[in-house]
Structures are given as C-alpha cells and as structure tokens.
Amino acid sequence: MKKILTLIIFTTFFLATPSFAALDLELTQGTDNAIPIAIVPFIEQTEMPGVIVNDLQNSGRFRILDTSNMQQPHTVTDVDYTYWNQQKVNNLVIGKVTLAGDKYNVSFQLFDVYGKAVLLDKQFVIDKKQTRQLAHHISDLIYQQLIGERGVFSTKIAYVLVQRSSAKSAKYSLMVADADGYGPKTLLLSPEPIMSPAWSPDGKNIAYVSFENRRAAIYIQNVLTGGRKILTQYSGINGAPAYSPDGTKIALVLTLTGYPKIYVYDLPSSKLNRITDGSSLDTEPSWSIDNKSLLFTSDSGGSPQIYQVYLDDKRIKRVTYHGSYNVRASFTSDGKNIVMLNRDGGRFNIAVQDASGRLNILANESINKSPSIAPNGSMVVYATIYNGRGVLSEVSTDGRVKLTLPAQEGDVQDPAWSPFLD
C-alpha cells in the first residue's frame, strides 16, 4: 500500500505574521492573592495595552482593574498620586505611543502609588509590526518587577496540529506560536505523524521525530530559516530527542541493539554514545541542569518508572516509587523538582515530585500527557482531551492557576515550551 507523499515544507512562514490566535487562551482558575493592577490605555495606540492586560490576567497572578471611569494619564506629570490612592489603586501602568516616520516611539511607566514611586520608566523605538512583541516585553518587565521572577510572555510554544479529514487520512503540522497562542507559524506539514518537538537552549532550532519517509527519523530544523537536516534515521525507533542545557548534545532513543535504549549524540563530533543497555524499554531522556545526568523512563523493574543515569559512569538509580506508571519526567529549571506523567487507577496525572519524593498532583483529567515546563519553572503546558478533541492546557507548578488553549480546528498535541528568547 503505497502512499503518495505530499510533503510541503514552509520556509516562507516568517514573512507572514497573522494577528489572529490559533490557540485561544482562557483562564479557568487564578490565585486568591492576585495583585490588583490598573493599566490605563496608551495614548495613540490601543493594541499594546490590550496585549499587556491579557498577558498579566492570563498569568493568574494579577487582577486587572477597570479604569474606564478614571483619569487617563499618559506621562509621569499627569499622575496624581492622591487621586489614585483614593481609587485604591497601588500598581498603575501608563504609556504613550507616537509615530516617528515609519517607526513608533513608545514609553511606559509603572507606578507604586502608595509609595509615590516610579518603579519602571522605559522608552523604546520599534517598527510598526513589533507592537505585540514589545507589549509582551513590557508584560515581562512588569511581571518581573512585581512578582520577582522572569515572565514568559515573550516565549513560544511548539506543538503538533492534527487535522483528520477521515479515519484513514490526516494532516500533521509542526507549529510554533507565541505563548499566548498568537501568530502560529507552520514549520512542517506532512501526511505522516510528527512527534516530540524539542527546543535547542538558544531557541534557534527544534529537533523532532517525523515519519514522512514511512519510518521514524529525527530532524533538526532552524525556526527562523526553516532549513533542516536529518540527525538520525536508523532502522527502528528514532525517538524522544532532548537537547542538553549547554546545547552541545542531544539525548535520543534508538533500537540499534534490538531494544529501545538511551543514546547521547554529541553534536560537535557527530559521535553517538549508548548510555543504557539490556532488554528493557528505555525512553524519554531528559537532562539535569548540570548536563551530567539524564532522567529517563524504563520498564526494567516490570512497570514504567523514572530512573536517573549519570553519564560519567552510567550508574542508574530509581527515582519514582508512587504507583505503577510514571513516565515522561523532566526537571524544573532550578533542578529541585521533577514534573512527570503519573497513572493512578484510570487517570493520568500531571504531577510534581519534590526532592523528598513526595508527589503532588497538578492536573488529573483522564487522558493527560506530554507535560512541558515553562523556562521560569512556574507553568506547565500539557496535552489533554476535552469534548473529544485534543487541546492544550496549562497549570502552574503550585497547582493554583489553570488555563485552556483550545485550537480553533483540529487536535493539538505534543507541546514544547521554548526557552527564554532574548
């Protein structure tokens, strides 16, 4: 049964940036102690404050105050602290956008009203098409200032979109969108499955598994240029690519021994080094932040559990002990906790195991999978089924904030949160 390959690679995606959202972000649960903040419309520009409002609101950490019946300052001298004190507004954002030729001059300030202080005061010159990008950057600055950790509003999420026209025919797309779901770009369109996108730590490349040649192969694709090459295409499994934090290696899974084993591919030397052995199913390698060990899934103990292998001496220790199915583990960015997929009875939980081995459940719908942690360690995006469709959801690592991102068409799966993109 031969299939005609109608594979199209989009390399011109970066020319068109649609401003609609491919994934609709919707907050379903926020924290009780959300910080109240007022964002006055920027003079001469409506889109940017709208993006800032959505960013801060969807983080679940802020409560946006309605300023429509209040004063509308646009410069520092317009701000009457006494007035805003009376409105019970402590955190105030104002801004101004002026046209300068074919560019915008943008200024914004963040005020601590009770302290009568200007916390942030910044000016930018941008191209007209960079307004969303700058708005996300301003959201990052505000978030960092008031929450004390880096925001992820300027990051991206890669994911796979599946559009089935019939039970026997589907289109698979590897997509990259802004973290709020806007500006989706297609990196690959294929009639065969695409899996396991993995960002390089500099955010420039994505490694992934593609079955476009009717067998698994690992590709590396440049996000900006669209150019790509095959990393491995051995017979059997080529799977679960994962870049090391220093960007020099990719851990992956091959069946060269006849069983799925963990390998490390050294990019500068193109050398392949097998890390695990035996007849177990080993998969899903994930790096420690010091580049020296890998978490991985193995059924060597009889059921799938998480293990850790140290690359210097290949010694292995078991990491999970709760329940009979623990897979797909990764360290949070501080290296202290492990996010994983855990099965308990009939449910698949997105769970976090802390250093003491205690397991906390973040999300427990019945078909969850593919957790991916934001680079600030505070949010996890994962795939789930809602109303029979594949959708992405997000949950904060303390379990308090929940969001859904339903796609406007098709099934969305296999999310991968980008690193910080500077």
Next chain:
Amino acid sequence: MRKTSLLKIGVMGVLALGVVACSSTKPKGPEGAAQGAAGAYANGTAGGAAFGESSSVRDMCAKYNPNGSAHYYFDFDSDSIQGGDSDSLKAQANDFIAKGSKVSIRVEGNTDERGSKEYNIALGWKRAKAIASDLQMNGIAVKQISIVSYGEEKPIAMGHDEDSWQCNRRVDIFFEGK
C-alpha cells in the same frame, strides 16, 4: 473570561474501563475450530483458510481494517500474542513463503492513546517485534521484515473509550513487493 474549570471533564470511557495492567495471554476460546476468517487476513486467500476461532475483538474491529492487511490485537500494556493468533500467524507465514524470497513484509506496531507518546512508541515496537519474531520462527527471513512503531499516532478507531482503544492496540502486517 473566568468559567468553571473546563479541566474537570470525565471521559465516558474511563468509567467503563477495567484496566488490566498485567501481561497475561488470554485465549479467546476453543482453538482449532474452522470458522470463517472474519477480518483476519484478506489478501487473496479467498475461502478455505482456517485460522482458529475468530476473536470477538477481531470481529468488532474488522470494520476499521483496510483490505490487504492483517491485524493482531493486544491487551492493555501487553505485548503478548493472543493464544488464538498463533495459528493465523503460521498460516500467514506460509503464505508469504509461498510467494518467494523477494516478498517484503512491513510490520507496524500500535497502541491506544493512553499514557505518554514515546513510551507508546516503545510499546508498539515491542508488539511489532513479537509478531515479527513469530513470523521468523515460522520461516520468514529477517531481512524480509521491516518493523515500524507508530505508537498511538495512527489510531484506526477515533473514540476515547475501550471499544476504540482495543482496536487501536494492534499490529498491522502489510505485504509489500512483487
């Protein structure tokens, strides 16, 4: 913008699910009875082929299967070949051998959608290997067989319940070649 949590959705199939995590082989009934080859293998062997009793899973899933391929089903989390399938595999191997050594066989392993995607690739691989090993024991040369695992990526049944899941836990065999 704030709604009641959309995440607390019960999937119907979970309620009907009796999860069996062990890997025991379950014979599907008395073996050797010559019944019609319902859905088991449809590649030119019209009539006369006795494959043992057709399993109920095979009957239920027959409607999904394209012509020209053979299908073997597995229990949840298991890579054990069902008891009644050994005879089918032997007959199939004989059929391939009769076609000559130029024949190539593509064995595709699949799983249902539960659990992690890459672990399902490994599980699908293990199922495909079990079928391929059986074909080899019945005389097919190693180099004639290629194995691919699609894990959960190519379901044949689109529901999110056990009726669909059992049809997706399958190995498909395709005959490629002159």
